[in-house]
Amino acid sequence: xxxLGRLSFEPLGDQAVLVRAGDETAAxxxxxxxxxxxxxxxxxxxxAYTTVAVFYRPGAIDYDGARTAxxxxxxxxxxxxxxxxxxxxxxxxxxxxxxxxxxAHTGLTREQIIAAHTAATYTVYAIGFCPGFPYLGYLxxxxxxxxxxxxxxxxLEAGSVGLTGRQTGIxxxxxxxxxxxxxxxxxxxxxxxxxxxxxSTGDRVRFEAIDRSTxxxxxxxxx
Numbered sequence: 001x002x003x004l005g006r007l008s009f010e011p012l013g014d015q016a017v018l019v020r021a022g023d024e025t026a027a028x029x030x031x032x033x034x035x036x037x038x039x040x041x042x043x044x045x046x047x048a049y050t051t052v053a054v055f056y057r058p059g060a061i062d063y064d065g066a067r068t069a070x071x072x073x074x075x076x077x078x079x080x081x082x083x084x085x086x087x088x089x090x091x092x093x094x095x096x097x098x099x100x101x102x103x104a105h106t107g108l109t110r111e112q113i114i115a116a117h118t119a120a121t122y123t124v125y126a127i128g129f130c131p132g133f134p135y136l137g138y139l140x141x142x143x144x145x146x147x148x149x150x151x152x153x154x155x156l157e158a159g160s161v162g163l164t165g166r167q168t169g170i171x172x173x174x175x176x177x178x179x180x181x182x183x184x185x186x187x188x189x190x191x192x193x194x195x196x197x198x199x200s201t202g203d204r205v206r207f208e209a210i211d212r213s214t215x216x217x218x219x220x221x222x223x
Contacts, residue, residue, distance in 0.1 A: 009067045012053050015043075017066050019052040024125050024137070027052050028084075028202045037073050041066065047201045048126035049135075084124070084202035087223060089170070091118075091161050091183040091207045092215035098149075098180035102163075105146045116140045117182060117207055122168060124203045132172040132190035132197050136205050139166055152178035159184040161207065186210075186218040198223045 006022025007030065021027040031047040034054055041060040046053045056066045099110045108116065122136035138144070148164045153176060156162075160171040162179025171177055172190040190197060199205070210218070 009070065011063050014063075015058055016053050016055040017063065017070060019054065019070065021050050021052065024049055024123070026050075028123075028125075032202065033073055034070065039069055041069075048128070049137075084200065084204055086121070086204045086206065087199060089161075089185050089187065089205055089207050089223070090210040090214070090218060091185050092210050092212055093117075093183040094212045095184040095215070096182040098182065101149075102143070102146050102180055102182070106143060108142060113143065113182065114209060116143050117163070117168065118209055120206070122205045124199055124201050124205060127199070127201055130171065130173050130175050131192050132199060134169055134172075134199050134203075134205065136168045136170075137166060139163060139168055146180050148178040149180065152176050156181065157184060159186060159189070161185060183207075183209075184215070186215045187221055187223050189223055191222075196222070 006026065008020045010018050010020070012018035019030060021030055027047050027050050031045050031052045034042065034045050034052070041056045042054060043057050044055040046055070054066065054070060061069070093114045099113060102113055103109065106113070120140050122138070124134045125137050126135040127133060128135070143163060144166050146164055156171050156175055156177040158172060158174050160177065160181050161183045162169055162171065162177065162181045164179045169179065170185060170189060189199060
């Protein structure tokens, strides 16, 4: 019950309640509790790091009603949230673009960077920027603190795996980007036309190193 005292509520536009939690774990648990309760007026629940946006149906309820209802949910359910689904993502580090830059900031060798990046199990704390892009936290301390590129690249290929600050993530579509690229996954992680979004907030991700030939064999596979 400890995280509950750190929840606060505020309007988000005229159709949502923004809930701020004390930490990422509490936010994930709160979002899960709302989804489990399934209030009939809820249109969507979007968790991002320490916040949860609860969107409500216009005309079905107003902000005050939504806030009161959310505050009345049985918070004991928060203690029952289990870890999210674990996704093992193959990553070809031979396709990394910024090892020299990461080395300059961390002092780690290429091999040490790969070992640290694959050793951690990350939590999906947010999805955004482009469809399905998972923001994954948190990097091992030895890899933290590398800033974004001074000038973003005009195009990164879909599947590019990058890191910056305390986070790592995957560019699910070809896009401009300013993160430091350590490799690429051959997997297709998003198909907007087919409504294919296999990774959700609260899920966990672990990267597994593969070589270039395996990357080519697995190119285009779905997770």
